[in-house]
Amino acid sequence: MAQLENTWLGAPPAYLSLGLPDLHEHLPGPGLPCGALHEVIAAMHADTPAATGFTLAVMACALRARRGPAMLVVSRQAADFGTPYGHGLRALSLDAGRLLLVEARSGKDALWALEEILRSDAGAAVVAGVVETDLDLTMSRRLNLATAAAGTPLLMLRPPAATGISAATTRWRIAAAPARRDRFGAIAGTRWQVALERCRNGRAGQWELEWDHVAHRFGVAEVVADRASAAGPERPNLRRAV
Incomplete structure (x- = not known):
């Protein structure tokens, strides 16, 4: 089974571009590998909405680059902060007409679905x-x-307490960061502290990313730290911005 996981079934790997060359350098190709499992974990429970927003933003990128609908499966026990709604999806340029919830x-049941x-x-x-359950x-x-x-x-959005080893190609840990403001003090861009904790055939890293609500794309707000080293990836120490 492990051999099958490392095989692309005879087809060349495809990648979902996030429009971030600096981040792509840490991945095995020019974007997130398609045909692969990617874990997204909130740094703390209060960061769950931020991790959800990041996941939806990645889904919006996929809808712009690929054909077909976006499928979002939510376990009732995992919906502590509610479910996506139209105005929030529009701010992330995610076409609600192509989203199946x-x-x-x-x-x-969610894993089965x-x-x-x-x-x-x-x-x-x-x-x-x-999902709220652990993924063995x-x-x-x-x-x-x-x-x-x-x-x-x-994309698998998992709780902060998620533990254990999984077959995911990448693992991302997301924390909220202060939003970018315009000269009038209004929110001009959503920001996240993003840590790539693990990446098969890649390397770890940490960035502060933002979502441009006008251009509907990711941008690097500030490079916080690059935790990759010759000795191997080090687990980043994320603190939730307040």
Whole structure:
């Protein structure tokens, strides 16, 4: 199974560009590998809305670059801060007309739905899941194989306390950062502290990213730190901005 996870089923790897060359240098190609599982974890529980916004922004990038709908599967127990709504999606340039939202009764049901979507003929541009349960190695391998066969990027938003080893290609830890303001004091750009904690065939790094609400794209607000070293990736110490 491990050998299958490292095989792109005979097809060349495709990448989802985030429009950030500095960040792409830490990835195995010019963007997030498609056909792979990517974990997004909030730095703390209060950072869950920020991590959700980051995930939705990545989904918006996928909708602009790929055909098909965006599929979002949410477990009821994981929706502590509510579910996405129209105005918020519009601010992230995510076309609500191309978004299919699936509400699952439990984390187990959500994981089942994600695998079924990936193995179906839905032809999704991107699939994302929000679960409160831990993702063990066996289940993450099943999802990784399913998303590799579909060639669809899979984003998994997990709680801050998520532990254990998974088959994810990348692991991102997200914290809120003060928004960029215009000269009138109004919010001009959403910002996140973003740490790439793990990347298969890549290297770790940390940035402060922002979302341009006019151009609808990511930008680097400030490079906080690059934690990669010759000795190997070091776990970044993120603090939530206040």
